[in-house]
Structure formats: C-alpha cells, structure tokens
Amino acid sequence: MAISDVATFAHLSDSDVEALGREFDEIRRDIEEARGAKDAAYIRRLIYIQRRLMVAGRLTLFASMYPPAWVAGTGMLAIGKILENMEIGHNVMHGQFDWMNDPEIHSGTWEWDTTCPASQWKHSHNFLHHTFTNVVGKDNDVGYGILRVTRDQKWHPANLGQPVYNALLALLFEWGVALHDLDIERIRKREKDPQELKRQLKEIWRKVRKQVGKDYVIFPLLSGPAFATTLTANATANLIRNLWSYMIIFCGHFPDGAEKFTEEELEDETKAEWYLRQLLGSANFEGSRLLHILAGSLGYQIEHHLFPDLPCNRYPEIAERVKALCEKYDLPYTTGPLYRQYGQVFRTIMKLTLPTKADPNEMQPLNESQPLRGAKRPSRDELRAYGGPLPPQAAVA
Amino acid sequence: MPSTTTTPTTPLTTLKERGRALTGTQKLATAALGASAAVVGATALEVKRRLLQGDVSLVPNADLVRSVAARMTTPLLPDDYLHMLNPLWSAREIRGKIVELIPETEDAATLVIKTGWGFATDYQPGQYIGIGVSIDGKWHWRSYSISSEPSEGRRQRSGGTITITVKAMPEGFMSAHLVRGLEPGTIVRLALPQGDFVLPDPPPPKILFWTGGSGITPVMSMLRTMHRRDTIPDVVHIHSAPNRGQAIFRDERLKLAEAHPTLRMVENFDDEDGILEVSRIEEICPDWRERQTWVCGPAPMLDAAEKHWQQAKLAKSLHIERFSAQLSEAAEGGHVTFAVSGKEVDLDGATTLLEAGEAEGIDMPFGCRMGICHSCIVPLKKGLVKDLRNGAEYQQNQSVQTCVTAAAGDCVLEI
Incomplete structure (x- = not known):
C-alpha cells in the first residue's frame, strides 16, 4: 500500500522529522567539506583502469578466432562497459565530481557507452526519478512503464505477459534505457508532443548509430578474419552488461521493504520529508568492495538517494552514519545479500502478473476518479511547483 | 602579472569544438x-x-x-x-607540462611550460594565457601574461615551450602555489593565448613602456621579440620595482639595453626613489606625447596613467593591461549579466540565479530545484556566486547549480 504521509508511516513527529533532516544535512556538509584529492584520485584511477580494460579487450579480440582470446576479450570488454556505465558514467552524470571543475569528468559533458543519450538520461533519471522517487504515477522508474511491480499499480490483462517482458527487458536492458525518457505511457495516451518525440528519437538514433557502428561494424571489420568472432564477442559483452545492470538496478526499489508513495505525499513535502521518502523507498544490498564498485555503488542505493551528488566512494562511510540514524529514530534500513534482494524482486514481478486479491487489511480501494495506473505526467505548472523537465532547447550541450 | 579575474576558457566547451582545435x-x-x-x-x-x-x-x-x-x-x-x-597528447583540454622552474627573485619564478596538442604558439607578444592547476583535487584557473617570445615563421609544433612569470602575492594562494608548490613534471591545463595588449608588427617607431612589479611580463615578451628580430626602434622603458632584489628580469633587461643603443632603460626603486608618480614621466621622457605607450602594473599606477593620458587627449596612444588583481570579497547580491540572452539584472543575496533568470524570461534549464539533480548547471563566466545551502563560494570558470546559488557580487553567466 502506497504511503501518503511519510511522517505518519514512520511514526515520527514533525519535529523528529525535521531533526532527522538536519542530521542528513550535516552528513552532506561534512562530506562536501572533506572531499578533495582522494576523491579525485579515485575517479581518475577508475577511469584509467576502465580505459585500459577497453583497449586491452579490443586488442585481444583481434585474435578472437582462438577461443581463449574470445573469452578473455569478451570478459574485459564486459567489465569495461559495466564499470563505465555503472560506477563511472552514472555517478559522473549525477554531478558527483562536478566540484573538481574538470570538464573531462563533468555531468555537463559526460557521454556514456550505451545507446541512451546522456541528456535524456539526466532528465528521466537525475530529475524525474531522483526527485519523485517511488511516487506511483510520477516516477516512471516504478515498473518502467511496462511492468507491474507494486500492488498500487492497477492490474491490466496486459500484465499477464510480465514474465516475458521482464526477461526481454533484462536481455535488452540498454535499449529499454535508451527509450525510457520517451515515456511510453504518454505516447500511448497521445499526450506526447510530436515535435518533442521527433527530437528525442533523432537524438537516440544519432547515439545508436555510433554505438552500433563501433561494436557491430567497425571493430569486427578491423578484425579481418576474426570478423564473426569479434561480432559475437561484442554482442556478448553488451549482453553481459545488460543482464548485470538490469539486476542491480531492479534491486534498488523493488525488493520487499522499499515503499511506494502516492501523489498526496508530494503535497507540501519538506526537505526533511523528502529525505525520509528516499530512505523508505530505497533498498541496499550487501557485498564486497569489488561487488559494490561493479554495481556502480548502487548497493548503497539508500545513501545514493539521500545524497545523489556526493562522490560514490564516500557511500560506505555515509552508510555507517545513516544506519546509526535509522537505529536512533527507529527507522527501517532495507538491505540483504544480492541474491535475496533480487529473489524478492523476481517473486514480486511473477506474483503481480496476476490480479491481486482484494485484501481489506492491506489494499485500500483506489480512488477511481483518479486511477493511479497511467496517471498523467505532471503539467508544466505542476512541475514548476517541484521543479520541471529540462526544456528541450536548453538540454546541456 | 598578478593573478586575474578574467579567465579565458569556458569549462563546458563541447567535444566537437575542442576537436577542431x-x-x-x-x-x-x-x-x-x-x-x-x-x-x-x-x-x-x-x-x-x-x-x-x-x-x-x-x-x-x-x-x-x-x-x-x-x-x-x-x-x-x-x-x-x-x-x-602522453599527457600532452590531447586537445580536448589543452595540457602543458612544467619542465623547469626558474627563480627570478625571492618571490617570483618563471615557469617553463611545454605545451601540448591544440596550443598554437603563434601568439602575439603581450598576450596572456589561462593556466589551470589541480589543487586538492580541484582545478583552479588564473591568467598570466606570457613572458617568452612567440615562435615565428611557422606554427610551432607541439613540444614547443612558453614561459610565464609569476610573483607570489601575499594573499594569493594560487600565485604562491605556482611559485613554490609546483614540481617539474607537473601537468597543468592551458587556455589559448588572448588579449589585445600586444605589440603590432612592425612596431611603431617610438615606444614608451612603463611597467611596475610583475607588470614587466607582457613587455618582456615584446622586448624579447624585438630583440630576436634585431629591430628595436626608439624605445624608452621605465620599470618600477620595490628594490634591486625584487626587480624581475633585471640582468636581461640591462644586457638588452647594452646591446641596443636605441633602447633606453630607466629603473625606479621605490625603497630608494619613492613611488614613481606619473608627473615624473615628463622629466624622464620629455617626448612621451609622441610615443605609443604600453603600461602594465598595479591598479593605482594604471589609473594614474589613464587619467594623465586622457588629460593630454592622447588616450589613443595609450595601451593598458588591466587585471583586477584579486577576486573581490564576496558581497550580498550584485549585478548579474546573462551573457547569451543579453539580459542584466540587479539581485539581492537571497534570490537564486535560476529564479532571477526565469523572471527575466530566459529559458533556464532546471530540474529538481533543490540542488540534487544538476540539471540546472550553467557556466559562470565571471564573478562569484554563493551556495545558499552552505555558503560555499564558486568562482568564475566553473559550472554552477543555479537553483541553489545567488550572486555574491557582480557576475556573468553564460546563458
């Protein structure tokens, strides 16, 4: 059941919520003050490792007709792409390293190694998802417009196909992300401005052409006799990256314990309540340092949602402080091993394939005059109240 | 030259444009x-x-x-x-490598910088460059006049060197870092030479140079250029320094004057002779009215020169390099210019730049409006802005989040 008032849900008084908000602000200030050479060195080193991996992977694949070279090259490429998309691209595009004042590692200029254009990602993810996190009808990341991941989304016969959609999304994740900002829901309801749609499609097409050209035309051709094996290696590396990022990203907000919210929650929401919503709506997972880096620090989803633009290498130390606050204020801190978190997600998706039985204790009847499923994306005026979408012409150059 | 507030790069130049460099x-x-x-x-x-x-x-x-x-x-x-x-093989951000640090006086040093790709060393004598140095993980930018002479006859290939000469200012953390904190081998970032305080080619027949302190640097580039061409016209050079020990390039200047009878070198040491007032120009160089004049030095000296030449109705023959020496103190509010849209507005210290731009009808990029999504970043070309959340200050040549920053003095935004 989606939450309409975070404070009531968390059994906190208004003054407790404000006090908690101040504690989160303090964490932010401390980290902002502390960040420096160490953080810059972290991201630089990662970028260097990632680029070396890409070069080594590409070179190895010139010999991809030999199976060991195919395996090694594919592995290096897959890890290189995972690092680039997750720990580097995603975090740099959040502005986590903008303070370095380095145009080469800046949210305004970074373009990542996937088919999704950075500008569209920053709109659908940094702005819509991170601002309206888990608000059913406002945050398109709740089910990505094609999956029913919470009972708060009304069942539709089309949901019978969920197991198939889910599998396809996992395999083709990169392409799902590329189309995400088009907002399928709005297109279906014919609310999308055709000019805007055309502009976005053109932008995606330009990016897709380059990405596909590199992986499926240029490098296979350069490999000469190893054309076919380089092609399959590149496709496999992209596939591995797709499956991995799908799994990690689905563990952010869909495991048990990650709450959803109604649009009423957004009314007059304070900064402190916003923090609380981020905390309640996100789920972490546990693992080694290496796992966390490969996961783009999204195992610290809670910390990431509280402080999306603080450097990701600081999340482990932030997590200690957030956990302590959760204990102090008696708040849930959702986490678990990766396999369990994903297991819960998978179970939920399978379960919600079928209509949910009415359970008077759990399900409140939805307000039929304002069905949540397919709720309208906010108008410009509505968005102004919370912030709004990036005007297309102002998309960051 | 002293560090300046005018910095010639835009941080968010697109990849394509950089590629064309x-x-x-x-x-x-x-x-x-x-x-x-x-x-x-x-x-x-x-x-x-x-x-x-x-x-x-x-x-x-x-x-x-x-x-x-x-x-x-x-x-x-x-x-x-x-x-x-090779760190120099990139024109995306132009890089340079410090190859040598030459102490000039006790508080000034010359930095010999090997320039990387994309840096054209066919600059004009007198121009300045932007230099970016990473200090505690963050790139800081300042502008300094080039003190070396440009390579001529061909575009100098990568691997060429330029020099800047920096004087450590008492409160200038960047100038102190450049003079004392750099090791040979350090990679710096560079912005292309610019500025119109330059020596024309060919130079005018009668010249007066008046320099003070580290204001000698652009003029040194001019003198070296003329020396290399071996065509020094009728030049009077007046240079002020606190004392002999702090007079930058003194040996070289004296040697130049010895080698070229047409070059007259006049030195003023403030500790012995007192500060050189503009009224004394008349006695030192009686024909100053007939000369094209280049003046570079501390702000009061420039102000005096400007006034003096204006009164003589000779403003046209005066060339001044005006560097506002240090960043101004953070103020509450200020005059904000939106450079691309051509709008200007006076703001208080509490109105965010985003609100101000929107009120002016500018199509400002925006997102969460609470400082977390970085959708609203706009390059700050000049001035200082303040983060309303924590009081952090951002200088020119950075991108700032307009939804949580307000003007802290006059500033220019590139939108």
Whole structure:
C-alpha cells in the first residue's frame, strides 16, 4: 500500500522529522567539506583502469578466432562497459565530481557507452526519478512503464505477459534505457508532443548509430578474419552488461521493504520529508568492495538517494552514519545479500502478473476518479511547483 | 602579472569544438590511433615520430582515418585514450607540462611550460594565457601574461615551450602555489593565448613602456621579440620595482639595453626613489606625447596613467593591461549579466540565479530545484556566486547549480 504521509508511516513527529533532516544535512556538509584529492584520485584511477580494460579487450579480440582470446576479450570488454556505465558514467552524470571543475569528468559533458543519450538520461533519471522517487504515477522508474511491480499499480490483462517482458527487458536492458525518457505511457495516451518525440528519437538514433557502428561494424571489420568472432564477442559483452545492470538496478526499489508513495505525499513535502521518502523507498544490498564498485555503488542505493551528488566512494562511510540514524529514530534500513534482494524482486514481478486479491487489511480501494495506473505526467505548472523537465532547447550541450 | 579575474576558457566547451582545435599534424597523429590498431606492431609513439618527420604515407587520408578513429573510441575522443600514453597528447583540454622552474627573485619564478596538442604558439607578444592547476583535487584557473617570445615563421609544433612569470602575492594562494608548490613534471591545463595588449608588427617607431612589479611580463615578451628580430626602434622603458632584489628580469633587461643603443632603460626603486608618480614621466621622457605607450602594473599606477593620458587627449596612444588583481570579497547580491540572452539584472543575496533568470524570461534549464539533480548547471563566466545551502563560494570558470546559488557580487553567466 502506497504511503501518503511519510511522517505518519514512520511514526515520527514533525519535529523528529525535521531533526532527522538536519542530521542528513550535516552528513552532506561534512562530506562536501572533506572531499578533495582522494576523491579525485579515485575517479581518475577508475577511469584509467576502465580505459585500459577497453583497449586491452579490443586488442585481444583481434585474435578472437582462438577461443581463449574470445573469452578473455569478451570478459574485459564486459567489465569495461559495466564499470563505465555503472560506477563511472552514472555517478559522473549525477554531478558527483562536478566540484573538481574538470570538464573531462563533468555531468555537463559526460557521454556514456550505451545507446541512451546522456541528456535524456539526466532528465528521466537525475530529475524525474531522483526527485519523485517511488511516487506511483510520477516516477516512471516504478515498473518502467511496462511492468507491474507494486500492488498500487492497477492490474491490466496486459500484465499477464510480465514474465516475458521482464526477461526481454533484462536481455535488452540498454535499449529499454535508451527509450525510457520517451515515456511510453504518454505516447500511448497521445499526450506526447510530436515535435518533442521527433527530437528525442533523432537524438537516440544519432547515439545508436555510433554505438552500433563501433561494436557491430567497425571493430569486427578491423578484425579481418576474426570478423564473426569479434561480432559475437561484442554482442556478448553488451549482453553481459545488460543482464548485470538490469539486476542491480531492479534491486534498488523493488525488493520487499522499499515503499511506494502516492501523489498526496508530494503535497507540501519538506526537505526533511523528502529525505525520509528516499530512505523508505530505497533498498541496499550487501557485498564486497569489488561487488559494490561493479554495481556502480548502487548497493548503497539508500545513501545514493539521500545524497545523489556526493562522490560514490564516500557511500560506505555515509552508510555507517545513516544506519546509526535509522537505529536512533527507529527507522527501517532495507538491505540483504544480492541474491535475496533480487529473489524478492523476481517473486514480486511473477506474483503481480496476476490480479491481486482484494485484501481489506492491506489494499485500500483506489480512488477511481483518479486511477493511479497511467496517471498523467505532471503539467508544466505542476512541475514548476517541484521543479520541471529540462526544456528541450536548453538540454546541456 | 598578478593573478586575474578574467579567465579565458569556458569549462563546458563541447567535444566537437575542442576537436577542431587540432592542427594538421596533430590530426595526423591522432589518426595514427586508427592506423596503429590496423598496422600491427606500430605503436602510437612510433607513428607519431614518423609523422613528425613528415612521413604521411602511413595515413593516406588523415581526415578519414581520424573520423574512423573517433568512431572507434565513441563516445570518447581518440584524445581521451592518447593522453594516457602522453599527457600532452590531447586537445580536448589543452595540457602543458612544467619542465623547469626558474627563480627570478625571492618571490617570483618563471615557469617553463611545454605545451601540448591544440596550443598554437603563434601568439602575439603581450598576450596572456589561462593556466589551470589541480589543487586538492580541484582545478583552479588564473591568467598570466606570457613572458617568452612567440615562435615565428611557422606554427610551432607541439613540444614547443612558453614561459610565464609569476610573483607570489601575499594573499594569493594560487600565485604562491605556482611559485613554490609546483614540481617539474607537473601537468597543468592551458587556455589559448588572448588579449589585445600586444605589440603590432612592425612596431611603431617610438615606444614608451612603463611597467611596475610583475607588470614587466607582457613587455618582456615584446622586448624579447624585438630583440630576436634585431629591430628595436626608439624605445624608452621605465620599470618600477620595490628594490634591486625584487626587480624581475633585471640582468636581461640591462644586457638588452647594452646591446641596443636605441633602447633606453630607466629603473625606479621605490625603497630608494619613492613611488614613481606619473608627473615624473615628463622629466624622464620629455617626448612621451609622441610615443605609443604600453603600461602594465598595479591598479593605482594604471589609473594614474589613464587619467594623465586622457588629460593630454592622447588616450589613443595609450595601451593598458588591466587585471583586477584579486577576486573581490564576496558581497550580498550584485549585478548579474546573462551573457547569451543579453539580459542584466540587479539581485539581492537571497534570490537564486535560476529564479532571477526565469523572471527575466530566459529559458533556464532546471530540474529538481533543490540542488540534487544538476540539471540546472550553467557556466559562470565571471564573478562569484554563493551556495545558499552552505555558503560555499564558486568562482568564475566553473559550472554552477543555479537553483541553489545567488550572486555574491557582480557576475556573468553564460546563458
């Protein structure tokens, strides 16, 4: 059941919520003050490792007709792409390293190694998802417009196909992300401005052409006799990256314990309540340092949602402080091993394939005059109240 | 020259524009990345060496190969990989390497900088460059006049050097860092030479240079240029310094004056002679009215010169390099200019730049409006802004989040 008032849900008084908000602000200030050479060195080193991996992977694949070279090259490429998309691209595009004042590692200029254009990602993810996190009808990341991941989304016969959609999304994740900002829901309801749609499609097409050209035309051709094996290696590396990022990203907000919210929650929401919503709506997972880096620090989803633009290498130390606050204020801190978190997600998706039985204790009847499923994306005026979408012409150059 | 508030780079130049900064040779060498992948055994280094020797047979169609190379490295540029082999091999952000630090006086030093790709060393004597240095993980930018003379007759290839001469200012953490905190081998960032405080070619027949302190640097570039061409016209150079020990380039200037009878060097040491008032120009150089004059030094000296020449109705023959010496103190609010849309507005210290821009009808990019999504970033060209959440200050040449920052003094935004 989606939450309409975070404070009531968390059994906190208004003054407790404000006090908690101040504690989160303090964490932010401390980290902002502390960040420096160490953080810059972290991201630089990662970028260097990632680029070396890409070069080594590409070179190895010139010999991809030999199976060991195919395996090694594919592995290096897959890890290189995972690092680039997750720990580097995603975090740099959040502005986590903008303070370095380095145009080469800046949210305004970074373009990542996937088919999704950075500008569209920053709109659908940094702005819509991170601002309206888990608000059913406002945050398109709740089910990505094609999956029913919470009972708060009304069942539709089309949901019978969920197991198939889910599998396809996992395999083709990169392409799902590329189309995400088009907002399928709005297109279906014919609310999308055709000019805007055309502009976005053109932008995606330009990016897709380059990405596909590199992986499926240029490098296979350069490999000469190893054309076919380089092609399959590149496709496999992209596939591995797709499956991995799908799994990690689905563990952010869909495991048990990650709450959803109604649009009423957004009314007059304070900064402190916003923090609380981020905390309640996100789920972490546990693992080694290496796992966390490969996961783009999204195992610290809670910390990431509280402080999306603080450097990701600081999340482990932030997590200690957030956990302590959760204990102090008696708040849930959702986490678990990766396999369990994903297991819960998978179970939920399978379960919600079928209509949910009415359970008077759990399900409140939805307000039929304002069905949540397919709720309208906010108008410009509505968005102004919370912030709004990036005007297309102002998309960051 | 003192550090300045005018910095000549825009941080968010698009990749494409940066890519165009390459010279022909560099294009070839970049294209070598493509070739090096295809030509087994040819390392990029070897390819570059051969290219520099003029062997272009390796790359039959450089533009084609370069564009293929960029297709291979997309979404990055070939330069993003090449600078891992040699830090100077990237024109995306122009780089330089400190090769030598020459102490000039007890608080001034000359930095000899080997310039990387994309840096044209056919600058005009008197121009300045932007130099960016990473201090505690963050790039800080200042502008300094070039003190070396430009290479002539051909565009200098990468591997050329320039020098800047920096005086450590008492409160200037950047100038102190440049003079004392750098090691040879340090990689710095550079912005292309600019400025119109330059010596024309050919120089006018009668010249007066009046310099104070580190204001000598652009004029030194002019003197060295004329010396190298061995055509020093009728030049009077008046230089003020606190004392002999702090007079930058003194030995070289005296030698130049010895070698060229047409160059008259006048020195003023403030500790002995008192500060050189503009009224004394008349006695030192009676024919100052007939001379094209270049003045560079501390602000009061420039103000005095400007006034003096204006009163004589000779403003046209006066050339001034005005560097506002240090960043102004943070103020509450200020005059904000939106450079691209051409709007200007006076703001208090509590109105965010985003609100102000929107009120002016500018199509400001925006997102969460609470400082977390970075959708609203806009380059700050000049001035100082303050983060309303924590009081952090941001200087020019950075991108700032307009939804949580307010003007802290006059500033210019590039939107």
